[in-house]
Amino acid sequence: xxxxxxxxxxxxxxxxxxxxxxxxxxxxxxxxxxxxxxxxxxxxxxxxxxxxxxxxxxxxxxxxxxxxxxxxxxxxxxxxxxxxxxxxxxxxxxxxxxxxxxxxxxxxxxxxxxxxxxxxxxxxxxxxxxxxxxxxxxxxxxxxxxxxxxxxxxxxxxxxxxxxxxxxxxxxxxxxxxxxxxxxxxxxxxxxxxxxxxxxxxxxxxxxxxxxxxxxxxxxxxxxxxxxxxxxxxxxxxxxxxxxxxxxxxxxxxxxxxxxxxxxxxxxxxxxxxxxxxxxxxxxxxxx
Amino acid sequence: xxxxxxxxxxxxxxxxxxxxxxxxxxxxxxxxxxxxxxxxxxxxxxxxxxxxxxxxxxxxxxxxxxxxxxxxxxxxxxxxxxxxxxxxxxxxxxxxxxxxxxxxxxxxxxxxxxxxxxxxxxxxxxxxxxxxxxxxxxxxxxxxxxxxxxxxxxxxxxxxxxxxxxxxxxxxxxxxxxxxxxxxxxxxxxxxxxxxxxxxxxxxxxxxxxxxxxxxxxxxxxxxxxxxxxxxxxxxxxxxxxxxxxxxxxxxxxxxxxxxxxxxxxxxxxxxxxxxxxxxxxxxxxxxxxxxxxxxxxxxxxxxxxxxxxxxxxxxxx
Numbered sequence: 001x002x003x004x005x006x007x008x009x010x011x012x013x014x015x016x017x018x019x020x021x022x023x024x025x026x027x028x029x030x031x032x033x034x035x036x037x038x039x040x041x042x043x044x045x046x047x048x049x050x051x052x053x054x055x056x057x058x059x060x061x062x063x064x065x066x067x068x069x070x071x072x073x074x075x076x077x078x079x080x081x082x083x084x085x086x087x088x089x090x091x092x093x094x095x096x097x098x099x100x101x102x103x104x105x106x107x108x109x110x111x112x113x114x115x116x117x118x119x120x121x122x123x124x125x126x127x128x129x130x131x132x133x134x135x136x137x138x139x140x141x142x143x144x145x146x147x148x149x150x151x152x153x154x155x156x157x158x159x160x161x162x163x164x165x166x167x168x169x170x171x172x173x174x175x176x177x178x179x180x181x182x183x184x185x186x187x188x189x190x191x192x193x194x195x196x197x198x199x200x201x202x203x204x205x206x207x208x209x210x211x212x213x214x215x216x217x218x219x220x221x222x223x224x225x226x227x228x229x230x231x232x233x234x235x236x237x238x239x240x241x242x243x244x245x246x247x248x249x250x251x252x253x254x255x256x257x258x259x260x261x262x263x264x265x266x267x268x269x270x271x272x273x274x275x276x277x278x279x280x281x282x283x284x285x286x287x288x
Numbered sequence: 289x290x291x292x293x294x295x296x297x298x299x300x301x302x303x304x305x306x307x308x309x310x311x312x313x314x315x316x317x318x319x320x321x322x323x324x325x326x327x328x329x330x331x332x333x334x335x336x337x338x339x340x341x342x343x344x345x346x347x348x349x350x351x352x353x354x355x356x357x358x359x360x361x362x363x364x365x366x367x368x369x370x371x372x373x374x375x376x377x378x379x380x381x382x383x384x385x386x387x388x389x390x391x392x393x394x395x396x397x398x399x400x401x402x403x404x405x406x407x408x409x410x411x412x413x414x415x416x417x418x419x420x421x422x423x424x425x426x427x428x429x430x431x432x433x434x435x436x437x438x439x440x441x442x443x444x445x446x447x448x449x450x451x452x453x454x455x456x457x458x459x460x461x462x463x464x465x466x467x468x469x470x471x472x473x474x475x476x477x478x479x480x481x482x483x484x485x486x487x488x489x490x491x492x493x494x495x496x497x498x499x500x501x502x503x504x505x506x507x508x509x510x511x512x513x514x515x516x517x518x519x520x521x522x523x524x525x526x527x528x529x530x531x532x533x534x535x536x537x538x539x540x541x542x543x544x545x546x547x548x549x550x551x552x553x554x555x556x557x558x559x560x561x562x563x564x565x566x567x568x569x570x571x572x573x574x575x576x577x578x579x580x581x582x583x584x585x586x587x588x589x590x591x592x593x594x595x596x597x598x599x600x601x602x603x604x605x606x
Binding site for chain 2: 027028101111126133274
């Protein structure tokens with residue numbers, strides 16, 4: 001009995017090691033290849049050589065001038081940052097009311113919050129674009145391509161998500177503290193800023209990070225609603241591919257270097273917040 | 289949803305809480321910004337979308353949009369018959385999308401479960417493995433899409449080279465155009481989205497009490513038996529939520545095919561969001577685009593309904 005048990009255990013241990021290696025390879029091989037290509041001279045990528053003859057650090061230098069990478073990354077930081085801050089603050093107030101009070105329209109509002117997260121984003125973009133163009137034509141103002149426009153439209157998916165995420169954090173804050181504060185004569189606003197805010201701060205940070213990353217990864221809205229001067233890095237990288245589609249040669253080395261440059265910071269932020277991710281994920285759809 | 293035990297504890301105090309909540313008049317001004325914003329940027333556009341779907345609004349008539357010809361159900365009919373001028377019809381796209389979202393969810397579920405089981409028990413270097421497992425998922429989708437576009441490049445991409453080297457396929461398999469593009473999309477998507485199931489299952493595994501396994505071990509149950517009799521049934525609630533969300537997310541995935549294939553994609557990879565995008569913003573047929581997105585929305589309401597029911601609004605969790 002014990003003998004067969006240990007045999008079985010050994011089998012599972014071996015299987016675990018084999019599977020870990022398989023998973024590791026499956027994840028690391030594509031990434032390693034990308035890193036290799038990012039260090040390959042552009043002339044060699046199309047030849048199909050896996051290992052470059054010499055390491056082309058030039059790709060990491062040239063990518064800043066071939067496309068406006070620094071400018072685009074700046075735009076991404078600005079747009080995603082504003083989206084994150086706005087979504088978090090508006091959602092803080094909304095989720096506080098939703099979690100602490102029962103009122104008419106509460107449940108329909110919560111149902112619509114979830115429904116909004118299941119709506120295809122392209123379905124929101126079309127009427128938003130039509131409305132923006134109509135307003136533009138009527139008032140002779142420029143809306144498409146403005147930072148404000150893209151930030152506000154990002155809220156269509158960032159805000160419902162932020163509300164939902166903060167609601168789950170609100171639910172875990174004991175209501176007794178707030179009641180005690182009210183007994184002592186605190187107003188609603190004081191209760192929120194002095195009692196709730198310090199406790200919900202970690203939740204707000206996570207909400208901000210997720211909303212920020214939603215904006216950072218968006219391609220759909222940015223590809224329609226930004227102009228070259230306000231475009232985000234997700235759109236900026238497209239111009240590398242666009243040259244290939246119009247008959248030119250794609251600078252694969254630089255493209256991969258630029259992709260890694262715009263992707264690695266996000267990965268680092270995520271890994272930094274790793275332990276919060278599981279909770280955040282289970283509370284709503286993270287990636288649209 | 290993460291912590292099942294937590295939920296049941298708060299359920300006990302819920303009746304007390306509910307009484308306390310009703311005592312005060314809610315400060316409506318606090319929720320007003322959210323309601324206002326969502327009304328302006330979600331509800332109003334939604335109504336415009338419905339209106340647009342019954343007109344033949346395009347880039348010429350938008351200057352005089354109030355007089356855009358009213359065409360009744362014609363957009364809905366042509367959505368099912370012809371679709372956009374370039375690319376697949378909406379009906380064809382619908383099947384591509386349904387096949388894509390169901391197939392990828394089907395593929396990532398066992399992968400995610402196995403991965404979660406692999407790292408559930410402690411071993412040396414586990415935190416590194418956990419971080420590694422997250423990387424494909426936390427990398428922005430546009431970076432993953434560019435990566436796979438590179439890997440699937442015809443003739444010199446790594447996939448073609450390896451397949452040719454193993455004598456499994458020609459070096460000119462053409463992954464990014466033609467019938468293979470669907471499979472290229474599925475493979476790329478499976479690679480970048482399996483950690484979603486992994487994370488959900490990992491969260492679910494924390495909630496299974498250890499003594500269940502101990503007593504099963506005492507009774508001489510094998511690992512396989514334990515998995516099917518204890519682990520899988522305990523995971524059922526969170527797993528069904530994960531599968532539902534995964535299907536929804538995959539159905540709405542625009543970025544991956546958009547960047548991998550460009551526009552217009554091959555009909556085999558022309559998923560519905562991409563088709564709506566091309567119809568609306570490249571052929572500027574706003575009316576048809578709106579009709580197609582409303583059809584999508586109606587379809588999305590089926591899984592969304594189950595999602596909302598699963599969250600049990602107004603009960604213990606919130």
